[in-house]
Amino acid sequence: MINKIEALLKEIEALKAQSSEELEALRIKYLSKKGEISTLMNDFREVAAEQKREIGQKLNVLKTQAQDKINELKEKLDNSSASEETIDLTRTAYPYPIGTRHPLSIVKKEICAIFAKLGFSIAEGPEIEDDWHVFSSLNFAADHPARDMQDTFFVMHGADILLRTHTSSVQTRVMEKTQPPIRIICPGRVYRNEAISYRAHCFFHQVEALYIDRNVSFADLKQTLLFFAKEMFGAETKIRLRPSFFPFTEPSAEMDISCNLCGGKGCPFCKYTGWVEILGCGMVDPNVLRNCSIDPEIYTGYALGMGIERITNLKYQVKDLRMFSENDVRFLRQFEAAT
Ligand code: DAH
Numbered sequence: 259m260i261n262k263i264e265a266l267l268k269e270i271e272a273l274k275a276q277s278s279e280e281l282e283a284l285r286i287k288y289l290s291k292k293g294e295i296s297t298l299m300n301d302f303r304e305v306a307a308e309q310k311r312e313i314g315q316k317l318n319v320l321k322t323q324a325q326d327k328i329n330e331l332k333e334k335l336d337n338s339s340a341s342e343e344t345i346d347l348t349r350t351a352y353p354y355p356i357g358t359r360h361p362l363s364i365v366k367k368e369i370c371a372i373f374a375k376l377g378f379s380i381a382e383g384p385e386i387e388d389d390w391h392v393f394s395s396l397n398f399a400a401d402h403p404a405r406d407m408q409d410t411f412f413v414m415h416g417a418d419i420l421l422r423t424h425t426s427s428v429q430t431r432v433m434e435k436t437q438p439p440i441r442i443i444c445p446g447r448v449y450r451n452e453a454i455s456y457r458a459h460c461f462f463h464q465v466e467a468l469y470i471d472r473n474v475s476f477a478d479l480k481q482t483l484l485f486f487a488k489e490m491f492g493a494e495t496k497i498r499l500r501p502s503f504f505p506f507t508e509p510s511a512e513m514d515i516s517c518n519l520c521g522g523k524g525c526p527f528c529k530y531t532g533w534v535e536i537l538g539c540g541m542v543d544p545n546v547l548r549n550c551s552i553d554p555e556i557y558t559g560y561a562l563g564m565g566i567e568r569i570t571n572l573k574y575q576v577k578d579l580r581m582f583s584e585n586d587v588r589f590l591r592q593f594e595a596a597t
Contacts, residue, residue, distance in 0.1 A: 259298070259301065259302075259305065259309075259313055260312075260313065260316065262298065263298065263313070263316045263317065263320050266288075266294060266295070266298075266320055266324075267319075267320055267323060270288065270320070270323055270324050270327050271323075271327070273327055273328075273331065274331070275331045275335065277335070278332075278335055281328065281331050281332060281335060284328065284331070285328050288324045288328070289321075289324055289325065289328065295317075295320060295321055295324060298317060298320075299317065302314065302317060358590055358591060358593050358594045359593065359596075360582075360590065360593075361570050361574060361576070361582070361590075361593045361596070362463055362566050362567065362570055362582055364570075364593060364596050365566055365569050365570045365573060366445045366463065366465065366566050368490065369443075369445070369465050369486075369490070369564075369566070369569065370443055370445060370465070372485075372486055372489045372490060373443040373467055373486070374443075375489075376441075376482060376485065377441050378441045378442060378443040378467060378469075379441065379442060379443070380442070380443055380444070380445065381428055381431075381432050381442040381443070381444050382428065382444060382445070382446060383422075383425070383427055383428035383431045383432075383444065383446065384422075385421060385422055385446065385447055385448075385449070386413060386419060386420075386421060386422075387419075387420055387421070387422040387427050388418050388419060388420070389405070389418050389420065390430070391422075391427040391430045391431060392410075392420060392422050392423060392424070392426075392427045393405055394549075395430040395546065395549040395550065396426055396427075396429070396430065396505060396506040396546055396549075397505040397506050397543050397545045397546050397549070398505045398506075399505070402505065404423060408451055409423060409450050409451055409452075410423055410450070410451065411449050411450075411451055411460075421448075421449035422446075422448055422449065423448055423449065423450050424448050424464060424466070424563060425444045425445070425446045425448060425464040425465065425466040425563060426466055426506060426561070426563060428442075428444035428446065428466060429442075429444070429466060429468045429506075429542075429546070429561060430546075430549070430550055432444075432468070433468075433470070433546075433547070433550035433551075433552055434550050434551070437552065438470040438471050438472070438552060438557045438559070439469075439470065439471040440468060440469065440470040440471070440559070441468075441469050441470075441471075442467070442468050443465060443466070443467045444465065444466040444467075444468070445463070445464070445465045445466075445566070446463065446464065446465075447461055447462070447463050448461065448462060448463070448464050449461045450462075454580065455579075455580075456577065456578040456579060456580060457579060458579065459567075459579050459580065459582075459583065461583075462565060462566070462567050462579070463565065463566035463567060464563055464564065464565055464566065465563070465564055465566060466561065466562070466563045467482075467561065467562045467563075468542070468559060468560075468561045469482075469559050469560055469561075470542065470547070470552065470557050470558070470559030471557065471558075471559065472556060472557060472558075473558065474541075474557075474558045474559050474560055475558070476509070476541055476560070478560060479539060479540075479541070479560035479562070480499070482560075482562075483497055483499075483513055483537075483539065483562065484497050487513075487515050487536075490569065490573075491515055491518045491572070491573075492518065494516075494521070495515050495516055495518065496515065496516040496522065497513055497514065497515055497516075498513070498514045498533060499511040499512070499513055499514075499539075500512050500513075500514065502538060502540075504538055504540055505543070506540075506542065506543050506546050506561065507538075507539065507540025507541055507542060507543055507560075507561055508540065508541060508543045508544075509540055509541060510538065510539070510540035511538075511539055511540055512535055512537070512538050512539075513535070513536055513537050513538075513539060513562075514533035514534060514535050514536065515533070515534060515536055515572075516532060516533060517531075517532055517533060517534050518534075518572060518573075519575075520532070527575075534572060536564055536568060536569065536572065537562055537563060537564035537565075538562065538563050538564075539560065539561065539562035539563070540560065540561065540562075541558060541559070541560050542558070542559040542560065542561050547559070567579055567582060570582075574593075
């Protein structure tokens with residue numbers, strides 16, 4: 259029996275397992291109820307009394323060694339995926355999906371960067387506003403339709419708190435606190451009570467620009483607009499100004515650029531006119547300056563405002579406005595290169 263035990267000890271010492279199946283087979287072979295060691299334990303009953311002590315001790319050693327060996331092999335198998343031999347440190351990493359900048363953020367950044375070249379700095383204001391900053395200070399008549407419930411989201415009825423319908427409110431916020439020269443660009447989100455469709459949403463984004471100083475003229479505005487259009491849409495871009503009306507500017511204009519798809523020849527996108535509208539602008543109305551304690555006898559200025567979605571659509575031909583707020587990564591990933 260002693261020989262048998264010694265032989266088993268040697269055998270166990272040399273055990274190897276390549277897989278958990280192999281390991282389980284070994285466990286059954288040596289340690290299960292009908293395994294080799296249990297069989298020896300059964301035979302132990304027949305051992306002569308004077309040998310019991312010596313053989314008993316050896317059997318116990320065999321059992322613990324077998325147990326330890328199986329545990330050791332199991333641990334090795336568990337760690338083998340991380341063991342040094344299996345890691346190839348020279349392999350290239352798995353591609354890790356990284357986020358992309360939102361197309362509206364890309365375009366907003368670009369617009370701000372163009373105006374920064376002309377010395378404009380960024381100003382921001384609250385999205386939850388009051389009637390004074392959004393309408394009254396900007397020369398909207400008390401019965402102007404823009405104040406209507408149809409367009410404006412009122413946050414609290416009767417409490418004069420509303421969601422701003424345009425970023426022109428930031429003009430007032432800055433002019434109230436700062437004397438000219440003022441040269442600011444105000445990007446931000448605005449809200450209007452519109453039925454949501456491919457061409458309208460209840461929120462969208464605008465960038466407002468304001469320049470107030472001595473002797474600012476319409477010619478300055480025109481030059482700024484031309485510079486912006488060329489920087490944004492390419493050096494060959496042309497601009498045209500059409501007379502328009504805004505309560506806060508006088509005179510007011512809307513600016514078109516030559517269609518950047520057909521180069522002005524006429525296509526379905528520009529409805530065969532060769533021109534697409536991109537922004538509103540004008541000379542700041544003296545009433546607005548007065549409302550903000552700036553003397554219109556000394557200072558003049560221009561303002562302009564544009565929709566970021568509109569500019570983005572022109573640059574990237576996004577057909578449906580709703581894509582901008584749906585968070586569909588298949589859409590957003592297409593802007594990876596522009597980020
Ligand atoms: N606030 C106007 C709007 O939301 C856009 C605008 C037009 C802004 C003319 C201006 C401006 O600063 O001069 O439609």
